[in-house]
Amino acid sequence: MTIIYGGSFNPPTKAHFEIAKYIMEKFPSSEFYFLPTNNSYNKNDLKDFNLRVSMLKLMCEKLGGRAKVSEFEGELDKYYGTYYTLSHFKDPYFVMGADNLISIESWINYPKIVEDFKFIIIPRDGINVLEFINLKPHLKTNKDNFIILDEFSEINLSSSNYRETKDDNLLIEEVAKFIKENNLYKETEDVL
Secondary structure, three states: OEEEEEEOOOOOOHHHHHHHHHHHHHOOOOEEEEEEOOOOOOOOOOOOHHHHHHHHHHHHHHOOOOEEEOOHHHHOOOOOOHHHHHOOOOOEEEEEEHHHHOOHHHOOOOOHHHHHOEEEEEOOOOOOHHHHHHHOHHHHHOHHHEEEOOOOOOOOOOHHHHHHHOOHHHOOHHHHHHHHHOOOOOHHHHHO
């Protein structure tokens, strides 16, 4: 089993760290990769891919070295979507928050993505994942492709929380230090 935890990780937070730690403990024989989106991904104030990879590598070290960072998307000339990326991994299980599952119908190659791949869903925003899956025909038909980690305690913090508050308590110490050393997420940048 290859677990792919994709996202912008702009920056990676304690929530990302705790989710990765929990999933690696739950699936101890799996390979685990953080997969940052490339620079072409349509997101405001997205920091350079290499900076986000560096922050994730710091997180991997703190996780004991079992987690790795895939730089696959950084080699692409544009964003092709999750389906394209997952097709390059053996037996991938894609980690995502319940909030992202809500928008999966708008993803590139939907509904094929839920037919061909497996997902690990993390609770978020009080969303009843099973109820949502049962409401959507393509999701319901492919219900066996979803592992719902209901027992995981929901962590209500995100990268945007950090970008809005600049609160270092939302980050692991190593990432906070990297951000300061590289002058990232400054107030003046956010105005532009």
